[in-house]
Amino acid sequence: MTHIRNTPASAAPEPSPARESSATVSLAASTSSGESGGPGEPDDRSARAATEEMTIRPLRDRRYVVETDGGTYVVALDAGTCTCPDHAIRGSRCKHLRRVAMEVTAGAVPAPDERVGVCAVCGAETFVPFDAGGTHLCDRHALEPGAIVRDRETGKRLVVVAVTTERADAYRTDEGRSVADYPTNADYGAHEPVVEAVYAESVRPGRSVADCDRYGFPASRLTRPSD
Ligand SMILES: [Zn+2]
Ligand SMILES: [Zn+2]
Structure with a gap:
């Protein structure tokens, strides 16, 4: 029993x-x-x-x-x-x-080297490194480098390169604008961390992900294809 x-x-x-x-x-x-x-x-x-x-x-x-x-x-x-x-x-x-x-x-309380943070997408509590500043994602909304994701705006496939802890309204693109400043990002949280990704179509044989142009997105604009 x-x-x-x-x-x-x-x-x-x-x-x-x-x-x-x-x-x-x-x-x-x-x-x-x-x-x-x-x-x-x-x-x-x-x-x-x-x-x-x-x-x-x-x-x-x-x-x-x-x-x-x-x-x-x-x-x-x-x-x-x-x-x-x-x-x-x-x-x-x-x-x-x-x-x-x-x-x-x-996993009920954070380890000594962790603290409780809040997911920028859903607001759920999540454990983050103790000294980590910036903005964070819960396990459900986290994206791993190498993951294939879909852009909700264009439907295009991308490969995640890095998940930053920088907010969309603080992260500057090569054009000198913040990620949150682009009209196509208006529907996504300015407080979300920026995810750096490359377009899957730009990754070809003999060309590594590091050689492709990298773009920054508010985290929730990118979704796993199964979602
Ligand atoms: Zn005791
Ligand atoms: Zn979340």
Whole structure:
């Protein structure tokens, strides 16, 4: 029988030995001190880390606030520290540290080197590099270099060369105008990142993508052909 626990970190339904070890592995991988949390440690702390009610919020200094019924603590995943008594007295990896590591692995909160950003196309929250400025796209609207895309305005096929973090109203073309300034881009967000692409028809045998003329588009003007 499978019993699904209604907790954010419970990707696996039961605290089975396999799940315990994977949680321990991910924790060990994301912290530097490896003296505890080994295979011989009692399982109940891992089980509590996975199932107890906790609210985790990333702070601006790459640490995390963990709110529980028993108190509110601050976890530094990189340093492997927590402000709770369990960690302070025993120096052990407490359930808060474990839970934060699990949530990061599950993609529920940003990793210490990430922060929460907003997709310029749909407004969905997305994790971006901590120091990244500019404008960003979620996984659904991201385009990978090399991807074949279709221009919504002309129907033409293009090959993505680069996704910048520069806004369409800041990115200057060779003509000295911003991408947002072109009438054909009026229907797309001026705050969207500019995607650089070359026309597929200009890529011929013996001619690399780097040799083709490159054009900048607001991200949502280019769409995957299947969309
Ligand atoms: Zn703790
Ligand atoms: Zn999006």
